[in-house]
Amino acid sequence: MALIKKFRIKSFKEKGALLKLEKISMFYNKRQILNNLNLEINKQEILGMLGPNGVGKSTIFHIITGLKDPSYGRVLINNFDCTNIPIYERATRFKIGYVPQYGGFIQDLNLQENLNLVGEIHINDKVERKAKIEKLISQFEFDPLLKIKSKYLSGGQKKKLVISMALINDPSILLLDEPFAALDILTIKMLQEIIVNLQSMQKITVIVCDHQARDLLSCVDRAIVLSDGKIIASGSPDEIIKDSTARSAYFGDEFKIN
Ligand SMILES: Nc1ncnc2c1ncn2[C@@H]1O[C@H](COP(=O)(O)OP(=O)(O)OP(=O)(O)O)[C@@H](O)[C@H]1O
Numbered sequence: 001m002a003l004i005k006k007f008r009i010k011s012f013k014e015k016g017a018l019l020k021l022e023k024i025s026m027f028y029n030k031r032q033i034l035n036n037l038n039l040e041i042n043k044q045e046i047l048g049m050l051g052p053n054g055v056g057k058s059t060i061f062h063i064i065t066g067l068k069d070p071s072y073g074r075v076l077i078n079n080f081d082c083t084n085i086p087i088y089e090r091a092t093r094f095k096i097g098y099v100p101q102y103g104g105f106i107q108d109l110n111l112q113e114n115l116n117l118v119g120e121i122h123i124n125d126k127v128e129r130k131a132k133i134e135k136l137i138s139q140f141e142f143d144p145l146l147k148i149k150s151k152y153l154s155g156g157q158k159k160k161l162v163i164s165m166a167l168i169n170d171p172s173i174l175l176l177d178e179p180f181a182a183l184d185i186l187t188i189k190m191l192q193e194i195i196v197n198l199q200s201m202q203k204i205t206v207i208v209c210d211h212q213a214r215d216l217l218s219c220v221d222r223a224i225v226l227s228d229g230k231i232i233a234s235g236s237p238d239e240i241i242k243d244s245t246a247r248s249a250y251f252g253d254e255f256k257i258n
Pocket residue numbers: 028029033051052053054055056057058059060101
């Protein structure tokens with residue numbers, strides 16, 4: 001496995017779930033997508049979420065951000081029931097940062113304008129806002145792209161823009177829905193390092209889902225595998241790839257990380 005995360009947190013000094021999904025069920029019309037799902041994520045944990053197409057990973061992110069209401073169950077942040085708290089308040093008061101699977105920026109604004117827009121929503125102080133945006137521009141090497149209308153950016157550039165927009169807020173919980181899709185190898189490495197640094201320097205909690213399982217497993221503390229609306233396996237990357245249920249539902253027989 002590419003060694004991005006040098007050590008994995010197995011038990012937390014500060015125990016206690018920052019984010020809790022409690023008995024979540026989700027139906028679309030009569031079709032059940034999530035079935036009585038329970039999940040606890042510790043403060044400062046990086047959790048990887050894996051599962052086949054259509055299993056409900058993006059739906060889980062939508063339920064956490066407030067974009068969708070679960071049919072049953074509760075979302076708790078720091079033991080506070082957020083289930084009925086609107087999206088905007090979850091982003092500002094509970095500092096949820098979200099990188100959606102698709103979109104997440106305004107097509108007709110250029111890259112700089114998209115950053116300014118989110119900056120103005122989250123940071124009142126002009127000097128602080130400018131400094132934060134400039135730091136992100138340098139970190140993501142956006143200088144040559146600033147004036148390009150975002151719809152004309154390449155797939156990977158768009159993804160990087162949305163990731164940088166999610167970081168403006170200094171989120172406490174960062175949700176990344178397929179962040180590695182469309183990124184080149186070096187950019188994936190940069191993003192993995194950003195995720196791990198955010199965890200150690202800013203004590204941020206991250207949930208990431210991606211089908212690039214090797215890239216995902218090299219930067220998480222724990223991973224879960226979803227199947228048929230439930231979590232069927234949970235453990236460290238080494239544990240999860242050896243888990244026979246996870247292998248038959250998701251990884252297949254051939255999957256290795258070395
Ligand atoms: N608004 C909706 N109306 C009806 N069905 C929906 C709706 N949104 C999602 N679904 C269904 O819910 C299921 C879960 O979708 P979701 O997008 O969460 O899957 P996913 O695990 O993120 O998949 P992928 O890996 O392909 O991104 C899918 O079967 C999808 O068709």
